[in-house]
Amino acid sequence: MRKKPGGVLGIVAVTAAVALSLSGCRGDGGGQGGGSASSPGITDSAITLGITTPLSGATAGPGKCTVAGVSAYFGAVNAAGGVKFGDGKTRTVNIKSYDDAYDPQKSLANFQQMVSDNVFAATAGLGTPTNRAFRDAAISQKVPQVLVMTGDPLFSDRKQSPWQLGFVPVYQNEGAAFGKLLAKSGAQHKVAILSQNDDYGKGYVAGFKDSIKGASNISVVGEQTYEATDTSVDAQLTQLASSGADVFFNAMSITPLTIASLQKAQQIGWKPIWFLPSNTSSPTAILEPGGAAAYPGIYSVSFAKAPQSPAFAKDPDVVKFLDELKQYGNYPDMPAFPHCMWSYMVGATLEKAFQNMKEPTRDSFMTALRDIKGLKAPLMLEGTSVDTTVDGQPAVSSVVVQKYNGKGYATAENFG
Amino acid sequence: MSTAATVRRPRVRMILTAVLAVALIAAPLALPAFANQTLIRIGVYAVAVLGLNIVMGYTGQVNLGQIFFVGLGAYVTAYGVNHGWNILLVFFAACAVAGLVGLLVALAAARLGGLAIAMVTIALPIVGVPLAKRLSDFTGGSQGTSARFTDAPDWSGLDNDQWQFYIVLVVSAAAFLLARSLVRGKYGRAFAAVRENEAVAASMGISPYRTKVLAFTIASIFGGASGFLYLAAVQYTSPETLSFGHSISLLAAMVIGGAGSIAGSLLGGAYYVFVPQLTNAIDPNLTTVSQGAILLAVLFLLPGGLVSLPRVVRRLTRRSATRRSTARPAAETSQQTPPAQHPVPDAAPEGPEQTERQDGP
Structure with a gap:
């Protein structure tokens, strides 16, 4: 049989009462933990x-x-x-x-x-x-x-x-480290820059340009950008290749694109010295599939010993x-x-x-x-x-x- | 008397609604912060799924770009908040901008039929991500932008999560009530007619084109509202927010919740939020696999979505009940049959001649 409305009303009342009284019980769930008492997540052991x-x-x-x-x-x-x-x-x-x-x-x-x-x-x-x-x-x-x-x-x-x-x-640190080494070399170098059109690419390029400021032996002869969502940078590479640069500063964070550009530059016969950021310079995941051995040099920056390297x-x-x-x-x-x-x-x-x-x-x-x-x-x-x-x-x-x-x-x- | 029939009595319904309302209002005060935060996110995505349901579930137009409108709403909200606009103005701007863009897209897309709409809507998040990165003055570029406007004011005496809960509750409750009235009224019937057969709809004086544009625009407005809520809950947005994959996840959430169902949208939102949390708890390294397994399991067991679960359970219990006591009087058994399970009544006689329909089984 159906319950009398009074019974249902009773449930409403009880639910409301329980809910309201529970609300008083709410402790410090956020767990800020201040003073000298220990913070959440740390015990004696x-x-x-x-x-x-x-x-x-x-x-x-x-x-x-x-x-x-x-x-x-x-x-x-x-x-x-x-x-x-x-x-x-x-x-x-x-x-x-x-x-x-x-x-x-x-x-x-x-x-x-x-x-x-x-x-x-x-x-x-x-x-x-x-x-x-x-x-x-x-x-x-x-x-x-x-x-x-x-x-x-x-x-x-x-x-x-x-x-x-x-x-x-930060990205600037990496770009600057390469720029410094390049400026120190003393030889004439023409640099082509390809960068991702966001804070990542801009950070690298800013760091690099700052560090070659005043170095008369380094000139930037071509600069291109691409979007992180692009699936191909062939057009940019062809254009940069025509600038006659012998050093290629490639601030790229997308693994497949980096492999593709290593391959593409070879195909069009452009073999500069490369610079790659630390997160897209893995020997096994990027350089080998990209055929990097064809280039006179691939530079990157690091602060960690690479386990792949025979030296380590x-x-x-x-x-x-x-x-x-x-x-x-x-x-x-x-x-x-x-x-x-x-x-x-x-x-x-x-x-x-x-x-x-x-x-x-x-x-x-x-x-x-x-x-x-x-x-x-x-x-x-x-x-x-x-x-x-x-x-x-x-x-x-x-x-x-x-x-x-x-x-x-x-x-x-x-x-x- | 069966429980289903009891629930249908208007008075009991009213009381149940009141209980639900009281429970929702009291819940954040009693629940731990994390439960509130989870409920908040469910509200955010339930509204987005609701919009998607209006255009897909009710009107039958494939829309793969709903996340774009969520992201757009979030960006407009962030922009408004960071420029010190009144919060109500921000909310209306988020809905209006998303609705306007939705309208413009729909005016073009609805001219195309069927899958062509899907193709056009796919483009939205794909264009949206690079656009959000490019327009860095407005969006903060790929680093995203944060906006805090949902910290609890001092006079309320509430924690931030409780305050956010109420904001989300008000907006999503309004969205759900509006959507419910919409799909039950004249427009809901128009949507259904267009979904079933555009030619028939046109013959009844319903313009399929206008109806599709309307449904799409409403879905976009809901997307914008969801974006506002997103920012209220997450307080940060970036191009990642509107990436294409999330649009597909929203779509999956809608289908799993129950296409063409208001309650299903809420379940879809819950699915969207709970499953990643659940799979994280199972094994964070296998989230994609376990999410796929859950998706398949739901679709196999409940093809009508989670919202059909009570119906399926009722059918199963009835089946086992009949098996247990086959001697039960037929009248009682039929009384237990929920209305949805009634056999389709015979077609009304159409004339003196025997027609095919009257001959049918």
């Missing part, structure tokens, strides 16, 4: 870090690397007992990873999930829009978003981003890294993207900050993190180091120019 990064979609390759590197580093550290923190306690480090598929909306959702999962800090995530999407939320909830993989300078601006810190060099095949850092990547990082192959090495260094930088933090709080962590100078993280090349003390610069701002030697890269002291 463990600390939890979160990574939101693309694990599916077009950027999944580098994205998986960001998780693998950090997991490998702390996997080994945990196996050896954990990290001895500045407050005297030894803690193990847990990593939680979240897939954002390079979608800003999802990365924000993942950040909110992290807060509800009691994550101490977000780290190592890849992508400018995805990191920007939860930057404001991280600031307002006072959750560290540190050592993230983006060349966006905003993350290293202390005033605007008090709870953030970028890890990898027996390097103890590299051997240990590959071993741990296999064992703890769930990444059995030779890393195809530098992000694996970078995030491994993120692990080392975090460990250093943990060792220096006096209290188990996010405040104390940020203070410790911003006070690292001259740290030579494993896998770092000679001449580079982690320095978090300079405002406006990411944790790593020093890069060295490298030359492709047919298998991997070796540091180039001189151009040519």
Whole structure:
């Protein structure tokens, strides 16, 4: 039989009453945690870090690397007992990873999930829009978003981003390093520039042009741009080839396009010396399929030892890294993207900050993190180091120019 | 008396609606922040799916560009907020700009029939992403732009997530009520006629062209409103927001929720938000695979979308009930049959001659 309306009304009343009384019970769900009490995500025996990064979609390759590197580093550290923190306690480090598929909306959702999962800090995530999407939320909830993989300078601006810190060099750093080497060579060079029409390409070109200002031996003879969504740059390449340049500065972030341009330039008989950004210069993923051996030289910049390179095949850092990547990082192959090495260094930088933090709080962590100078993280090349003390610069701002030697890269002291 | 019939009584319906309203208003106060944030995002995408449902589910015109209007609405909102416009003006601008662009596109696209519309709408997000990167003065380029306007004011005593919840609740409730009246009235019948057969619609005095343009424009306005909500919830937008893949995900969400159903749109929004969270919890490395598996499972088991779940459950329970007691009187069994399951009544006699239809089974 049907219930009397009075019964249903009763349900309404009870529901409303329950809901309203529950509302009084809401505790501090956001978990800001201030003062000297420990922050969420850290106990006496463990600390939890979160990574939101693309694990599916077009950027999944580098994205998986960001998780693998950090997991490998702390996997080994945990196996050896954990990290001895500045407050005297030894803690193990847990990593939680979240897939954002390079979608800003999802990365924000993942950040909110992290807060509800009691994550101490977000780290190592890849992508400018995805990191920007939860930057404001991280600031307002006072959750560290540190050592993230983006060349966006905003993350290293202390005033605007008090709870953030970028890890990898900003685009300008890379362009400038190559420009300096080129200017130093003393020989006459004509440079053709192709760049992506966004902050990425503009950053590289700005850094490069700044560094060749006043160098009379370098002239820019052709400049073209392309859109990140373009599927072909053949027209631009043909035009740049006709400029007669002997050096080609290609600020391109799209893997297939880089391979295609390496092939196209050969086909039209233009064989300049190339410069490629660090994220599109992988020997196995880009240079080999692109037939890069045909060119007189391929230069890139790096701050990480490349495991593919024969020069580092027996390097103890590299051997240990590959071993741990296999064992703890769930990444059995030779890393195809530098992000694996970078995030491994993120692990080392975090460990250093943990060792220096006096209290188990996010405040104390940020203070410790911003006070690292001259740290030579494993896998770092000679001449580079982690320095978090300079405002406006990411944790790593020093890069060295490298030359492709047919298998991997070796540091180039001189151009040519 | 069956529960289905009880629910249909107007008085009970009213009371149930009141319960729902009270629950929705009280929910953010009681739920943890993360649950609120999830509900907020569901609201955002439910409105976008609702718009898509009007043009696709109700009017039968394939639209692959809905995310473009969401992104457009978000950009207009960001621009307005960063230039200090009144928030109501921002909201109307977001809807109006999206609606206007939708109208312009529809005027051209609706002249083409069938799949040609799909082709035109595919172009929108594909053009939209580079456009958003190029117009960096307006959009902030590829780094995107953020705009904060949904922090809870001090007098409210609410947390930000609770305040945002109410904003999203007001806008999406209004959107759903408007859409419900729309599809139940004169225009809803016009949409259905155009979907079923354009020639028949034209013969009844309904212009298929105008109806399609109308449906498309309304869908765009809903997209713009969804974009406003997107910015209210995410407070940031970038060219990635309107990438083509998300448009397909919206489409999948609509089909999974239930095409041509208002409640289905809400379920679609919930699907769009929940499934990535669920698959993240299963294994963040296998999100695409598990999302595909869920998609296939839903489509196999519930071809009518999630909204058809109660119907399917009822059919299954009835079947097992009849199996258990075959001796049950026929009258009672038929009383339990929900109206949707009634056999199609026989065609009315059309004349003295036996026609094919009267001969049929």
